[in-house]
Amino acid sequence: MSKIKNAFAGGKAFIAFLTAGDPSAEKTADYILAMEEAGADLIEIGIPFSDPTAEGPVIQEANIRALSRGMTTDGVFGIVEEVRRKSQIPLVFLTYLNPVFHYGYEAFFEKCEELGVDGIIIPDLPYEEKGDLAEIAKTHGVDVISMIAPTSRQRIQMIAKEAKGFLYIVSSMGVTGVRNNIETDIPAIVSSIREVTDIPAAVGFGISTPDQAETMAAASDGAIVGSAIVKLIEKHKDHAEEALREYVKTMKAAVKSAE
Amino acid sequence: MSKGRYGEFGGQYISETLMNELIHLEEQYEYYKKDPQFKQELKKLLNEYAGRPSLLYYAEKMTKDLGGAKIYLKREDLNHTGSHKINNVLGQVLLAKKMGKTRVIAETGAGQHGVATATAAALLGMECEVFMGKEDTDRQALNVYRMELLGAKVHAVTSGTQTLKDAVNETMREWTNRVSDTHYVLGSVMGPHPFPMIVRDFQSVISQEARAQILSAEGKLPAAVLACVGGGSNAMGMFYNFIRDESVRLIGCEAAGKGIDTDQHAATMAKGTLGVFHGMKSYFCQDEYGQIASVYSISAGLDYPGIGPEHAYLRDSGRAEYVPVTDDEAVESFEYLARTEGIICAIESAHAIAHARKIAPLMGKDESMIICLSGRGDKDVAAIARYKGVDIHE
Numbered sequence: 001m002s003k004i005k006n007a008f009a010g011g012k013a014f015i016a017f018l019t020a021g022d023p024s025a026e027k028t029a030d031y032i033l034a035m036e037e038a039g040a041d042l043i044e045i046g047i048p049f050s051d052p053t054a055e056g057p058v059i060q061e062a063n064i065r066a067l068s069r070g071m072t073t074d075g076v077f078g079i080v081e082e083v084r085r086k087s088q089i090p091l092v093f094l095t096y097l098n099p100v101f102h103y104g105y106e107a108f109f110e111k112c113e114e115l116g117v118d119g120i121i122i123p124d125l126p127y128e129e130k131g132d133l134a135e136i137a138k139t140h141g142v143d144v145i146s147m148i149a150p151t152s153r154q155r156i157q158m159i160a161k162e163a164k165g166f167l168y169i170v171s172s173m174g175v176t177g178v179r180n181n182i183e184t185d186i187p188a189i190v191s192s193i194r195e196v197t198d199i200p201a202a203v204g205f206g207i208s209t210p211d212q213a214e215t216m217a218a219a220s221d222g223a224i225v226g227s228a229i230v231k232l233i234e235k236h237k238d239h240a241e242e243a244l245r246e247y248v249k250t251m252k253a254a255v256k257s258a259e
Numbered sequence: 260m261s262k263g264r265y266g267e268f269g270g271q272y273i274s275e276t277l278m279n280e281l282i283h284l285e286e287q288y289e290y291y292k293k294d295p296q297f298k299q300e301l302k303k304l305l306n307e308y309a310g311r312p313s314l315l316y317y318a319e320k321m322t323k324d325l326g327g328a329k330i331y332l333k334r335e336d337l338n339h340t341g342s343h344k345i346n347n348v349l350g351q352v353l354l355a356k357k358m359g360k361t362r363v364i365a366e367t368g369a370g371q372h373g374v375a376t377a378t379a380a381a382l383l384g385m386e387c388e389v390f391m392g393k394e395d396t397d398r399q400a401l402n403v404y405r406m407e408l409l410g411a412k413v414h415a416v417t418s419g420t421q422t423l424k425d426a427v428n429e430t431m432r433e434w435t436n437r438v439s440d441t442h443y444v445l446g447s448v449m450g451p452h453p454f455p456m457i458v459r460d461f462q463s464v465i466s467q468e469a470r471a472q473i474l475s476a477e478g479k480l481p482a483a484v485l486a487c488v489g490g491g492s493n494a495m496g497m498f499y500n501f502i503r504d505e506s507v508r509l510i511g512c513e514a515a516g517k518g519i520d521t522d523q524h525a526a527t528m529a530k531g532t533l534g535v536f537h538g539m540k541s542y543f544c545q546d547e548y549g550q551i552a553s554v555y556s557i558s559a560g561l562d563y564p565g566i567g568p569e570h571a572y573l574r575d576s577g578r579a580e581y582v583p584v585t586d587d588e589a590v591e592s593f594e595y596l597a598r599t600e601g602i603i604c605a606i607e608s609a610h611a612i613a614h615a616r617k618i619a620p621l622m623g624k625d626e627s628m629i630i631c632l633s634g635r636g637d638k639d640v641a642a643i644a645r646y647k648g649v650d651i652h653e
Contacts, residue, residue, distance in 0.1 A: 050550040051419065051536065053431050054274050060418055072548050097272055097535045102549025124272045124538070128262070149276035151438065159275075170276060174436035 004165040007042035008200040013222030017044040019062035021071025029082040038245040039252035047095035054123035056177030058227040092119040109140040119143035150184040167201040179206030186219040210254035218258035263452020268568035271451040285453040315472035328622035342634030344375035350461035352379035355442035362386040366430040368423035369559035370402025372446035377411035387411040392422040420553040447490025448567035451538030462496025483508035486631035487610040489561035493633035514556035515583035525554035528581035557586040560607040588613040605634030
């Protein structure tokens with residue numbers, strides 16, 4: 001049973017992303033637990049991929065660092081196993097289709113079920129292509145999280161009607177990475193979603209400051225932060241616990257103040 | 260099952276941000292390909308600007324030397340900008356203009372597609388930016404300057420392996436960033452639907468002409484047609500109008516680099532496995548966890564870890580065959596064609612020449628074959644000299 005709804009049960013959610021294996025498997029597990037302690041409601045774990053076409057430079061480089069240090073899909077499952085010994089925080093994978101396809105959908109989602117991974121986000125798997133994978137994921141209780149983009153327009157409700165777990169609203173055009181301004185009309189997208197489903201909707205891409213997190217959370221059910229966290233890890237390497245705790249606390253408070 | 264499938268291959272594995280644009284592109288393409296004015300404008304550009312139809316040249320000396328099948332060369336190297344790439348580019352840039360776009364972006368490996376795109380953009384008054392792997396900007400520095408002369412902005416891509424694969428990644432990222440006024444002129448029969456179809460249609464002029472030309476010259480169909488394959492656009496163009504002629508062997512020649520038993524090759528058909536990447540389900544060179552492998556070929560244009568989905572389908576359905584050709588074989592055939600026929604061909608095309616030299620002697624003198632000479636070799640002369648250990652300065 002997916003635990004994703006727990007992330008939104010206490011109000012607006014703060015969702016944190018990091019890349020598995022950057023700087024190491026052990027540290028990824030530690031950082032997940034540190035961010036949970038500081039108030040993160042859900043953790044997205046990036047399974048590194050050689051060619052992450054939806055990512056900006058910060059997360060691209062984290063992918064390369066993780067792969068060059070030997071991180072693999074099985075290695076990421078090892079991290080989840082470690083985290084699950086101590087925590088029941090909702091966990092969602094973020095990766096590209098090829099690593100999942102190559103592992104085999106059945107084997108991959110069986111492993112997710114066994115270890116307690118609640119969902120998966122695959123940026124290169126749009127609505128039209130999710131069929132086979134979504135069915136197998138469903139039999140293992142794993143939610144395939146759908147994305148809605150600034151360009152989705154008439155596709156919003158088609159996607160929202162079949163959404164599982166939560167909806168990932170992409171705040172801006174382009175790839176992941178810190179931005180100064182977010183210009184997309186998020187309230188309009190959320191109200192279109194609300195006409196067809198009650199499923200939570202969180203906003204990601206470009207959010208790094210407490211102000212942005214508060215604004216995005218006010219317009220939706222939560223804020224997702226990736227690049228800003230990966231940058232902290234890049235900066236502090238093996239000693240990022242304190243910086244992460246402090247950052248997540250501030251961001252969680254900002255998200256909460258939007259309630 | 261989604262649209263744009265060739266058997267199980269193809270599809271639209273792309274970010275949600277681009278889905279509406281791809282749907283729009285398909286609608287617009289379906290409209291304009293039937294529009295008499297569009298067809299007429301494109302034909303005029305192809306004939307009066309690019310120099311079509313290209314010659315089907317009977318390579319008499321090569322034929323005599325090999326002592327088997329009669330060899331014909333489809334001279335795409337004689338097109339304006341020096342390769343088959345212009346066929347697709349004129350079609351796509353004209354389409355983009357009709358769609359109201361004001362800016363085109365493109366990836367390039369050897370630089371041929373980038374030069375062709377910059378050329379069409381200059382002619383049709385569009386802004387143009389080209390993404391090229393840093394390693395390729397170094398080995399094809401003249402083409403970078405050509406693109407700049409034509410008014411394009413060239414971005415050297417420093418991510419990943421800094422070659423064609425990474426140039427595609429970066430062009431996709433840029434398209435996601437700015438899609439409303441920008442068309443991505445994809446250069447091969449790859450990527451998400453509708454690109455493999457659009458590029459194949461625009462390149463199919465090669466076999467449309469060649470089929471009529473060989474029937475006129477020989478009075479019968481060729482026994483085989485050959486083309487080099489990276490992503491596969493000149494091969495798809497060369498094969499397409501022969502697919503229904505079951506007696507015609509379709510042979511794609513892929514880059515085996517230093518050999519398919521080494522880890523330095525780009526032989527997707529020989530060594531790749533099924534995967535999903537760059538918007539399509541097809542074969543890719545990848546590791547046991549689905550990480551895309553870094554590939555190698557002396558030819559920047561064939562230095563790509565995947566292959567277009569329609570090729571994957573033609574291979575698996577048994578209609579086409581694909582063979583690996585090494586750097587050494589290609590370089591030797593590059594020199595052979597220069598000496599035998601007085602034609603300096605692209606190192607990409609030399610892969611097809613190399614395989615033709617292996618099979619022509621085994622065929623009957625009453626048979627013929629067509630080799631697609633996809634590009635001219637000026638761009639490669641310096642690199643071949645370096646490969647041979649000759650010290651020259653451009």
